Amino acid sequence: MVECSLDLRRGGFHLRVACRFASPWTVLFGPSGSGKSTLLRVLAGLDRDGKTQITVDTKEMAKLPPGARNIGLVAQQPALFPHLGVAANVGYGLRRMDRSAQAERVRQMLALVDGAHLVSRRVADLSGGEAQRIALARALAPMPRVLLLDEPFSALDGKASDALIARLQPWLREQRVQVILATHDATDAFLTGAEVVLLHEGKIAAQGAAHEVLREERERIIRGVGSQA
Amino acid sequence: MDWQALILTLKLAAITTAILLAIAVPLAALLVLGRARWLAALEAVTALPLVLPPTVLGFFLLVLLGPRTAFGRAIVALLGHPLAFSFSGLVVGSVIYSLPFAVQPVVAGFAAVNPALVDAARLLGASTPRLVWTVLAPLARRSLATAAVLSFLHTVGEFGVVLMLGGDIPGATRTLSIALYDQVEGFDYAAATHTALVLLGMSLAALAVLYASGVARGAGPESARRGARHG
Numbered sequence: 001m002v003e004c005s006l007d008l009r010r011g012g013f014h015l016r017v018a019c020r021f022a023s024p025w026t027v028l029f030g031p032s033g034s035g036k037s038t039l040l041r042v043l044a045g046l047d048r049d050g051k052t053q054i055t056v057d058t059k060e061m062a063k064l065p066p067g068a069r070n071i072g073l074v075a076q077q078p079a080l081f082p083h084l085g086v087a088a089n090v091g092y093g094l095r096r097m098d099r100s101a102q103a104e105r106v107r108q109m110l111a112l113v114d115g116a117h118l119v120s121r122r123v124a125d126l127s128g129g130e131a132q133r134i135a136l137a138r139a140l141a142p143m144p145r146v147l148l149l150d151e152p153f154s155a156l157d158g159k160a161s162d163a164l165i166a167r168l169q170p171w172l173r174e175q176r177v178q179v180i181l182a183t184h185d186a187t188d189a190f191l192t193g194a195e196v197v198l199l200h201e202g203k204i205a206a207q208g209a210a211h212e213v214l215r216e217e218r219e220r221i222i223r224g225v226g227s228q229a
Numbered sequence: 230m231d232w233q234a235l236i237l238t239l240k241l242a243a244i245t246t247a248i249l250l251a252i253a254v255p256l257a258a259l260l261v262l263g264r265a266r267w268l269a270a271l272e273a274v275t276a277l278p279l280v281l282p283p284t285v286l287g288f289f290l291l292v293l294l295g296p297r298t299a300f301g302r303a304i305v306a307l308l309g310h311p312l313a314f315s316f317s318g319l320v321v322g323s324v325i326y327s328l329p330f331a332v333q334p335v336v337a338g339f340a341a342v343n344p345a346l347v348d349a350a351r352l353l354g355a356s357t358p359r360l361v362w363t364v365l366a367p368l369a370r371r372s373l374a375t376a377a378v379l380s381f382l383h384t385v386g387e388f389g390v391v392l393m394l395g396g397d398i399p400g401a402t403r404t405l406s407i408a409l410y411d412q413v414e415g416f417d418y419a420a421a422t423h424t425a426l427v428l429l430g431m432s433l434a435a436l437a438v439l440y441a442s443g444v445a446r447g448a449g450p451e452s453a454r455r456g457a458r459h460g
Contacts, residue, residue: 016323046348067354079345083367092363135349142353 002146002178006042006052015039015202021180023195024173028182029214031198036182039199040148043180044073056146065082072139074152078131080123086110086134087119093142109137112171113164128155133164140177147172149181158187165191188216230423233400233407241316241342241404242384245323249331249380250373256424257335262347272336279329287393290322294394319404321343322394323384338372339365340392378439417432 001182002021004049011016028036041047045066054061061069080089090106097105110116113133118126126134132155139147153161169192172179181188189196189210196213198206206213260272278286294312295301305311312318342365350360366373388406394403397411405428412421 044352046351047434065350066348071352073348073352075345077345079343079349081346081349081364090351092355093353095359138349138353 002043002054002056002180004039004043004052004054006039006049006054008038008042008047008049008052009033010047013038013202015042017199017202017204019197019204019207021178021195021197024178025169025192025194026178026180027189027192027194027196027210028180028199029186029189029196030205031184033201034199035202036184036199037150040073040150040180040182043146044071044148046073058190069147070141070142071148072144072146073148073150074132074135074139075150076152076154078135080126080131080134080138082123084123086115086121086123086126089123089134089177090137090141092138105141106137109141110134112140112167113137114167129157129160132156136164136168143175143200144177146178146180149179151183151185161188162191186210189214230420230427231403231405231408233363234403234405234424235427237374237400237402238385238404238406242381242458243325244320245327245384246331246377246380248320248324249327250377252328253331253335253376254361254366254373258331258357259338259423260336261339261365262357262360275332277327278326283326283387283389284393287322287390290318290325290390290394294318294321313394313415314402316401319391319395319402322390323387326387326390327383330383331376334372334376334379335369338369338375341372342368357368374442375439378435379444382435385431386428414420 003019005018007016007093013033013035015038015092017039022223028039031035038047042052043061045061045064050060052062056069061071073092080086081092084092085096087103087106087110090109091102094102094105106119107116110119113136115130115133115137118134123131123134136149136152153164156164165188179192179194181192181194183189190223194210196206196208196210197204198213256275260268260275291313292298293300294304296305296311299381301311301313312321346364346368347360350364355363385404386406387404388410391402391407392410393403395404395407397403397407403411405424409421409424409428412418412424
């Protein structure tokens with residue numbers, strides 16, 4: 001369970017959030033500029049502030065550096081290391097494991113994201129969608145307690161994105177990895193059966209089951225499907 | 230041609246360049262990754278030799294390393310001889326004098342690395358030395374090469390600091406630029422032409438290699454260009 005309390009100002013933007021994420025999947029939903037990415041960066045430790053309080057399973061995180069929090073983050077930009085190959089990228093966070101265990105974990109993670117065939121590719125040769133899969137495998141390889149996803153499937157088409165989520169969900173549940181997914185696409189929230197946190201202008205406007213919090217979005221999607229049919 | 234001065238100059242430039250790279254990489258990492266306000270002061274001090282007359286720098290070093298200061302006396306007690314008017318003293322002076330020529334390209338190279346890559350390495354548990362060694366330095370290798378070439382050439386051509394701090398001792402502190410000065414003073418223009426042409430040729434050759442390899446033109450790290458594809 002992730003709990004956080006933060007009051008952060010960045011230029012003209014004010015993010016003021018106190019919340020508890022207890023569901024295995026939580027969707028942070030809101031329009032661009034609502035504070036989703038900033039909240040994820042704060043949870044990951046990339047954006048720090050003295051007033052922030054973050055606990056994961058009652059362990060205080062706010063003062064820990066990003067690498068000591070056991071939190072993974074995959075952003076919209078995959079940020080793969082361009083001078084390393086795919087396998088080295090996925091294995092970057094596994095420095096403490098011996099080589100054979102590292103290689104095995106890299107193989108497992110690539111298989112999980114349906115990227116086993118990319119193992120010997122250069123990063124420069126990957127498509128946008130492939131790069132996002134590799135970034136996901138890299139973030140999962142150290143087996144984080146919490147995985148933060150900031151619109152990480154934007155380069156995948158709808159079918160590929162749905163298939164990847166369907167593939168990931170049982171594994172993440174089995175490994176007890178809690179996921180917080182930031183998106184402005186309501187279908188992600190309905191697909192994962194997640195708890196939804198609705199962010200609006202840096203504040204939490206609502207929190208609860210997807211069909212309650214995103215009732216209007218749901219009706220809009222249904223109307224859209226109806227008009228296409 | 231003063232071969233002794235040529236060998237001494239190359240030796241001084243090689244040692245200075247090696248020391249400067251060892252200093253410039255961690256210093257640049259501190260300047261780029263650090264957030265403390267005093268780092269601006271450190272950056273200014275690092276850049277000072279760019280604007281300070283070399284004779285002023287040489288004079289201060291001469292006084293500092295001489296027997297009049299506690300620091301100079303400590304050096305004598307430690308090494309058994311003063312650093313002024315010695316090859317070791319020249320190395321110290323050259324390192325300080327050429328510091329900005331090594332640090333500034335590396336700072337520019339590190340600062341141009343996509344910040345998302347730095348975040349990714351941090352999230353995956355990389356310590357600062359590992360981040361520098363495995364991400365920043367490989368991606369800024371063109372900047373490191375530029376820093377090395379500039380440091381080397383700047384050391385080869387320095388005059389004021391060498392003269393103030395080292396004097397003109399053959400085999401110990403007489404570099405090519407000092408030898409050239411001596412040759413002109415002695416009206417030996419043929420030898421001076423020879424020496425000047427050697428200095429000109431070395432500088433031109435090093436810069437030609439630098440530009441031909443594309444290092445200077447493509448000073449930005451590859452991450453900035455490749456990252457755009459996945460942006």
